[in-house]
Amino acid sequence: MKKVIIICCLLAFIGCKTKTVNGKKMGKSIEPTEMNAEEVTQKAKAYELGKRILTTCNNVKFKPFTQSEATDKVIAKSTPENIKKICVKYNLKYGLFKDLEFVEMIPNKTDYTNIFRFKALFEYVKANKELRVTMNSENKASAVTTKNWKDEYE
Numbered sequence: 714m715k716k717v718i719i720i721c722c723l724l725a726f727i728g729c730k731t732k733t734v735n736g737k738k739m740g741k742s743i744e745p746t747e748m749n750a751e752e753v754t755q756k757a758k759a760y761e762l763g764k765r766i767l768t769t770c771n772n773v774k775f776k777p778f779t780q781s782e783a784t785d786k787v788i789a790k791s792t793p794e795n796i797k798k799i800c801v802k803y804n805l806k807y808g809l810f811k812d813l814e815f816v817e818m819i820p821n822k823t824d825y826t827n828i829f830r831f832k833a834l835f836e837y838v839k840a841n842k843e844l845r846v847t848m849n850s851e852n853k854a855s856a857v858t859t860k861n862w863k864d865e866y867e
Contacts, residue, residue, distance in 0.1 A: 751852075752818060752827060758782075759829040759846035760813055762854050766791065767810040767833060767844065770800035783854040791857070799859075808836025813844060819866055825850045832862060 748756065762782060769775040775796050778788050803810070813831040820827050826849050833842040843863070847856035 748818065755827055755848040755852060756815065756818065756829055758852065759848055759854065760815065760831065763829075763831055763844045763846050763857065764813055766796060766857065767803075767813070769796055770803055770810050773797075773800075778854070781853070783857075784849070787854050787857060803835070803842075806837075807840035807842065810835055816843075817866070821847075826855060828866075830866065833859070 762778070765776060775791075775793050777793075778791055780788070783791070811834040813833055816830040816832055818827050818829050826847050829846045829848065831844045831846070833840070833844050835842070841862040843860045845856070845858045845860065846854055849855040
């Protein structure tokens with residue numbers, strides 16, 4: 714009986730621990746209903762910034778990020794030339810961009826950022842892309858990346 718209780722406790726402990734990704738401690742993902750007002754605001758801003766980039770693929774007009782929206786690193790990397798290269802590839806492979814679907818928010822406890830995961834919806838059904846927008850404590854985008862979609866956060 715004691716062994717069963719110990720095993721159950723160990724399983725509960727393993728299931729609740731935070732995970733480490735690339736040397737950083739990540740907390741458990743947070744559902745939209747569990748977010749506080751600041752996180753909801755960050756989610757809306759992350760959605761708008763991510764949608765602005767991918768909508769550029771449809772209309773070829775990119776409005777550059779401002780200092781209040783993104784960090785200098787993101788502003789430097791999101792040049793019209795870089796975005797055009799990505800858009801050409803995505804338009805050929807996935808078709809026109811439709812919308813973003815919010816999936817989850819993962820808080821990063823070491824650098825106090827929140828990673829917002831969105832599933833990018835494109836014209837072609839086979840398109841399976843993810844957009845991640847990392848928002849820092851100053852409510853600025855500190856990273857914007859696309860990856861192939863996986864249900865589990867990696």
